[in-house]
Amino acid sequence: MTAVSLKTAVMLMDESRGSSIPGVNLPAGNEPMEGLSEEPGDDLSGGQKEVLERCLHALTHAKNDSQTLAALLLITRVCPASQLDQVTLRRVFEAVGLNLPARLLVTAIRGDSGSGLPAQELLSLGTALLAALSTDPEMAQHPQMLSTLPMLLGLLSDGPTWTPQKQRTPQTSQQEESGVSAGRCNGTHSDVPQSQPSPSEGAGEESGSQTSPNSAVKLNEALASDCYQVLEAVSVVLGGQERLLTRGAVPALCRAIEQSQTLCSQRGRPLLGLLLSRLGQQAWERHSAQLRGVLEGLSREFCQAKEQQRLELCSELLQFLPPQEGVLESGELRRLVGELWAAVRPLVQSKMSPTQLGPVLVLSACLLDLCGWDCVGPPRFCCLLVNRACVEVRMGLEEPPGTDMTPDLQHCLTACYRIMEAAMEQACNQGPDDSTTQPQTSFAGLSLQQSKQVLGVLEEAFSAIIYYLQQRVDQSLHGNPFVFVTFRCLCAWLAEETSCLKEQVTSLLPFLIGYSRDHLQGGGDLRDLSNWMADMSIAPGSSKDKWTGEHALRYLLPALCHLTAEEEPRKALLSLDTLSLLIGFLSKGWERLQKQEGKAQKRDPALETACSALLNITITEPERVRKDPSFSDLQKLLNEALPLLLHKPRLLVLAANFCTLGLMMGRMKAPPSDLTDPGERRFFSAALRFQLSALSSAQGSLPGPVVAAWEEGWEEVGELWRLSVQALGACFRSRPALTALVREQSWLTNTLAALRTRSARADAPTLEALQEALCALAQMCPACRDEIREELKKGQASCLKDMSQLRRTVSQ
Known part of the structure; x- marks a missing residue:
């Protein structure tokens, strides 16, 4: 939402109510003032600048809400928002402040009639003002802006008839009212009653979980868009996602999706996915029941969709999967994952381009993280999945030096690494050991020929990894996060298998030791590696270990334990x-x-x-x-x-x-x-x-x-x-x-x-x-x-x- 929405909302109010705002006499109609141009992108003329300064002076010195609204309307008629520079917009924002739109929302939600305006128009104007103000990052994280989040979330989850269900004490009401009035920039009195629903961090959470008798009533699209604009603006500022989580954004968005509220698919689901991708563990611990409902619905949509639609849903679905630590009952999770695998299998088996296959493999890696091979399918399909992952690794890594690797390809290969690691883990767990609590999985039923095929494609893929690290990675790339995940995958293989590719592994030892030493010493471009790893994680919502320079060596240590027991590798290691x-x-x-x-x-x-x-x-x-x-x-x-x-x-x-x-x-x-x-x-x-x-x-x-x-x-x-x-x-x-x-x-x-x-x-x-x-x-x-x-x-x-x-x- 830009400041154009602010203009539209104010002019809409003028169209429907004329000059009925108490104390305001506005000219009728929407025509611009004589001699002033509204063509977008034109520079302000001298006349426009002069009138604009007068309007800004009037806005700054407004004595009540009516004068503030009138000044806002005049500014929108002087010139469109696209012609206002950031300095001017900032002056407008500072003059209006956050208290006015907050009180407009409170008045509408409480149903007070003293303003002389319908609740719908108050909501439209209040949310439009908040949306415009939220375009400034400083405003987006202002305490008064954050205090409006429970109201906005309530509107999105239950529509324009939403009211707070939490019973407030007189002391709470007094604190909340004083908190709103403190944000008034000009410090003068207001024509709008100063009371509001509790802006406490729990209010929004409660509102999102209560059932409204009028839940079928929906917001109009412009109002919903303004509400989402504020939430999205808060989500991108420092600490904004945590603030949304603590103010009940997750249950409110879940309810909006469940109720099919306005723009819930276009704006609500992506916003909820963003919160889960960053704060999934906390969100699932607090709101597992609501999130389970959203996941069930999205899974049904995925399973019932046609192939092309499934491909489009893969990236979105993986954001809503629960974290590895598990917040769902084992039986419930396995049922859900099993249904998803049934819909994923035809995608893996079909012919598609690498661009199409990438999201499918990423989703497959996430499902493997949740339940292992138990729900994947018959042994033949397990072999196919491993084979496709290994082929993608070979194709992606064996390009000649100097070839750029796109972020999407890196993301896909990261998922392929996890599939390869899962295949190795399964191979190492084979055997008649009845002490494990995990049941024997379908992957355990591989024939001797299938096992040889799997080991063969894995060996080819790891040969490609060795080639990539040896031929295409120099010291300047030691801080590259994708190089780190490639290094990690190779270490996982070396921890289990040192009999294959002995000569290649020995020749790679200078890189492995140099890479680990470089990370231990730290500094420079290695400092941002932890953040990138969190973004590239193929297990959304899983808890991330704090980054230290020891991670690389820790991954390599099991391999060193094997390699130091063999003559040739040990000599090479000692020389390093x-x-x-x-x-x-x-x-x-x-x-x-x-x-x-x-x-x-x-x-x-x-x-x-x-x-x-x-x-x-x-x-x-x-x-x-x-x-x-x-x-x-x-x-x-x-x-x-x-x-x-x-x-x-x-x-x-x-x-x-x-x-x-x-x-x-x-x-x-x-x-x-x-x-x-x-x-x-x-x-x-x-x-x-x-x-x-x-x-x-x-x-x-x-x-x-x-x-x-x-x-x-x-x-x-x-x-x-x-x-x-x-x-x-x-x-x-x-x-x-x-x-x-x-x-x-x-x-x-x-x-x-x-x-x-x-x-x-x-x-x-x-x-x-x-x-x-x-x-x-x-x-x-x-x-x-x-x-x-x-x-x-x-x-x-x-x-x-x-x-x-x-x-x-x-x-x-």
């Missing part, structure tokens, strides 16, 4: 100084955990994955452990962190990683003859206590000698614990002075006591690890050997009697 990258990430993560002291510290799996990658390097590259200064930095970190982690049960897995990593490093480094370094002594002391804390002095329920506190995480921590015990045995041999610390902390005594009380047979891997450590201790420490020998002689050590190697060692 990946060690310092991993250790720096670990150090920052530990600093972040320390700042959470006193709070419920949350486990960070990425830190554990980084430890796994470092552990691979430690085991396979002993010479580097001895000589590379990066490992000295890592040891200092472990020396500081492990003693503190002993008292943090939520971080048990991280403690196991730190303990194992430190002991594996300790067995390789050439130490002094004794533990003179305080940091190292603290670490080994903490490592001994950590290992001992897993042993139980009472009968446990697990096959291994583990205390109840460890039972829940033993499946995940157990292997690390065993490896740390074996590493401790190696440390006994390389650091003889460590045996004194063992005796000082009674590690041997407590370990033997725990084994003595186990009447049931412990699991073999645990016994082997303990036996290896005990044998090493017996060989390096005569006093320890004697203590073990005495324990074996007692004959009641049920677990020790199975350690034949230990018996041979102490008998020598």
Whole structure:
């Protein structure tokens, strides 16, 4: 709505009522004043400027509403709005203010007859003034403009007969009336009664949910257009969408759509879609019932539409899907998604151009996010969907360098990436594992030939991704959001599959490490990446993590865990100084955990994955452990962190990683003859206590000698614990002075006591690890050997009697 609507509304009032406004004597008719031109686009003549200045003076010095309206009418007759510059329009806006249109609406809604004008005309004039004022961004976010939103929303949802249902107290009414009058620019009295419905943030929400007995009455199109203009203007200013949400815009727009109110399809549905695309999670949590009704209606429209209409509805429909976190019952959501898939399948199966196919694939990706493959369809269709996504990726990424990629194509490829990731996730979840709560899906019924076909097209698509990143992306594009989602998709594949395309992946490692390091360092054009990612999300309304420079490395870490276990990729990674990258990430993560002291510290799996990658390097590259200064930095970190982690049960897995990593490093480094370094002594002391804390002095329920506190995480921590015990045995041999610390902390005594009380047979891997450590201790420490020998002689050590190697060692 432009200021032309302001002119039209005022002149319409004059046509129907003449000069019946109290105190106003206006010339009849709509002819412009003599000698003044109204041709749009003409510059103002000298005469027009002179008259306009007089009108503006009259408007600024108006003593009541009647004089204000008369001055407005004269201005519209002097020249059309298209001939007024922004400065002049601003002067008009400042003179009129927001209080006048607000009181016009209040008068119309209350049905007061003191103005001498019909309610419909008051509504038309009030909304037209608000619409014109809202074209100025400062006015659009003014508190008085925001106070009118519940009224405008009520009009749009229930028509011109809407009235507020909320019962107001006298105190509330007085506050609301004073709030309206405070916006009067000239500060003079008014001929319109100063009272209004509650502008509180809850009023609009309530109005949108109440049933009006006259809901069939609809606004005329001009009035509805003015109301939507105000809402749209508010939605584009900073924080405007949040203000609309808190003032009940979602239920009001839902009701307008349900009632088929004026312009609800052309203006209401797009506005609601915009709010959901930005604030979907909050909106669904507050108004799931109303939004479910809109989604049901839009889904029916989509399913019943012809193919071309469905293509047009794809982009709109995905805005109304609920967030991934789920606010609908599982059965209800699956039914709805299943119906949508039934309508989407013919689109995927038909021949269409890439431009037409793009929105279909984006909608398909969103549906996959909601319910996985369970509702997609038969295996043959699942293969087709994956195939079409992979073909689009190849076609989009294998263009020669220098080819521009349109935003629509980027959006389509982002959706294709999600379909590919979902296919990989499904492939990894295949198998007879009955422990999962998810039922076996249709995708699980692929034949061997179909599985090979799917893996083949996925491999071709990821080959195209590698080509794109290697050939078309340089450092200047590291801040490009589409490059980030492409990087993320490749990392998801590398986390599961490293046996394919080995040479191509190894040759791409300089880019992957350089990209991750560049993001960690941050700055420059990387700062806007988070906002773009929110806009490009294929899961509308889903919650978005706050952007940090660590995201890229976090996605890459699972792949690094695999790649560091293989000879050629590991050598390439070490040549790229990946060690310092991993250790720096670990150090920052530990600093972040320390700042959470006193709070419920949350486990960070990425830190554990980084430890796994470092552990691979430690085991396979002993010479580097001895000589590379990066490992000295890592040891200092472990020396500081492990003693503190002993008292943090939520971080048990991280403690196991730190303990194992430190002991594996300790067995390789050439130490002094004794533990003179305080940091190292603290670490080994903490490592001994950590290992001992897993042993139980009472009968446990697990096959291994583990205390109840460890039972829940033993499946995940157990292997690390065993490896740390074996590493401790190696440390006994390389650091003889460590045996004194063992005796000082009674590690041997407590370990033997725990084994003595186990009447049931412990699991073999645990016994082997303990036996290896005990044998090493017996060989390096005569006093320890004697203590073990005495324990074996007692004959009641049920677990020790199975350690034949230990018996041979102490008998020598």
